[in-house]
Amino acid sequence: MPRRALDNPIVLAVLGLLLEQSSHPYQILSELRKRSDNHAAAITRGTLYNTVSALAEAGWLAEQGQQRTGNRPERTVYALTEAGRDELVRRLDAHIRTPEREFSQFLGAVSYLGALGPDGAVEALTERAGRLRRRTVADEERLAGALAAGVPRLHVIEAEYALSLARAEMTWIDEVIDDIRNGKLSWPEAAATQPGTDRERADREGGRA
Template structure:
């Protein structure tokens, strides 16, 4: 997801300081969809301001600390937002999972070690599923339906990922990663 799209989209909701934007991104678990450090957020906003997509609304003094600069989206920024939004909806991406490259050579690996590592992946994925489920349920009454679709879609992907890791781990535990000629058992699949 485009960092510009996220920033402009959040500014469409209300004028904000970059720190507030980062907090909203964390609240909505957007950091699962876009990699962003706080420093890069400030840099991106500065670039958007230089290009007149956003503008300073106010500078608020916070008791001896630096000023907080509040930004809003401009008319030009709104046009860019719509272009980026349309492009994102039109884009078709394929998933490239980090484990795919390893799976190509797993038959040469130590099945017990692969199983052990997958168990850690499963525990982390279970934590992610629980977090995303709680996040979705806690935002049902607070966010637009489109955002709920995003949250629900991420949750569904996480659940499918968990099931896939569980099947893969079971095959590693049974030393079946080298086997040929037998389809993957879909029992319990969604």
């Protein structure tokens, strides 16, 4: 198994889940997708199974037997080994201590915000902020429900952190929109004349027709 499988970002999540309870890969996959939108979008069944195999090969997981549900095939249940627990603690400690510059699609896109033009930038940012607000409201309700049901705060601390990031992003977007509108964030003349949205491009093309 290639070493890079042990560098996959989901390794930490898999080790963490198995710290809670022994599970088979399908159960791990379902739980990861349920707990995180990012995991739901990024993790494939093949990636998860390859990661579990790599962790077992490294001695961080151990087979604990087989489990059958109904008429489904038997599934191998894995448990965290002492070496796996040590590796989990080591990685957790390193990630929490060391802030990293994480590159997101939004960060890459906002680097070229100027290409949208002032009006296009305001339109796109406004739509993003609206979607973020709707998602944040739903996430807040889900978190409040979990806490009201008696789930310890420590068990949903990642949801709390994600909400803090979303709120900070919405605040920043609102500030940028205001700065564009009041002229504090200005566009170079050449960039400001570029089409900012598909609708604007269509209008311009229609005017030249």
